[in-house]
Amino acid sequence: MARLLCIWFGAGLLRPAPGTWGSLIAVAMGVILHRIGHFPLLALATGLVILLGFWAVRVHTAGMDDPDRSEIVVDEVAGQWLALMAPSFGFWHAGLPADSFPYPGWLAAFAFFRLFDIWKPWLVGRADRRHDAAGVMIDDLWAGIFAAIATMATAAIAHGVLM
Numbered sequence: 484m485a486r487l488l489c490i491w492f493g494a495g496l497l498r499p500a501p502g503t504w505g506s507l508i509a510v511a512m513g514v515i516l517h518r519i520g521h522f523p524l525l526a527l528a529t530g531l532v533i534l535l536g537f538w539a540v541r542v543h544t545a546g547m548d549d550p551d552r553s554e555i556v557v558d559e560v561a562g563q564w565l566a567l568m569a570p571s572f573g574f575w576h577a578g579l580p581a582d583s584f585p586y587p588g589w590l591a592a593f594a595f596f597r598l599f600d601i602w603k604p605w606l607v608g609r610a611d612r613r614h615d616a617a618g619v620m621i622d623d624l625w626a627g628i629f630a631a632i633a634t635m636a637t638a639a640i641a642h643g644v645l646m
Contacts, residue, residue: 488539488557495554503597505556509563510593513571517584522568522575529564533624536561541616550616558623562600565627566592569635591637595630604629 490496497504516525536557544550570588575581600623603611607629610622638644 485539485542488535489543489555491556491560495556501553501556502559502600505559506563506593506597509560510567510589513564513567514584514589517567517571518582521581522571525564525568525571529561529568532557532564533561533620536620537617540619544616544619549614551611551614551619555619558620559600561620562623562627563593563596565624566596566630566634569631570638573635573638587641588634588638591634592630595633596626599626599629
């Protein structure tokens with residue numbers, strides 16, 4: 484079960500760039516979760532995947548020299564869903580219907596998450612350098628938080644809030 488969660492039911496086996504595939508699948512699933520139960524369901528699912536991800540990575544990588552293997556993408560799912568929570572919350576807070584999740588919101592969350600996950604600035608890079616099971620998850624959680632902030636800042640600029 485831990486391996487299945489780590490590779491996110493096979494997404495981590497897709498080539499090339501399994502992290503990007505994992506993120507794309509996470510976006511699709513996140514948009515579906517938003518449409519089914521709006522922000523509260525996405526937030527609940529995100530919390531659950533974070534907890535399960537820490538457990539699965541720890542169990543699956545026990546005894547491995549390098550736990551940050553490319554096929555492990557549960558961390559991308561958790562981080563990507565954190566990034567998606569920002570626009571999901573915005574739409575929910577604005578009272579928009581659950582079946583409304585316009586593409587600029589999820590596209591920006593995806594692009595910013597991939598940027599921070601690959602670039603690994605500041606806390607993302609620090610967590611990545613831990614080289615342990617927790618670091619596998621933590622770097623993507625930081626990338627997701629940074630992506631959420633960047634997504635909302637971009638939305639604020641686009642909608643004239645910060646002008």
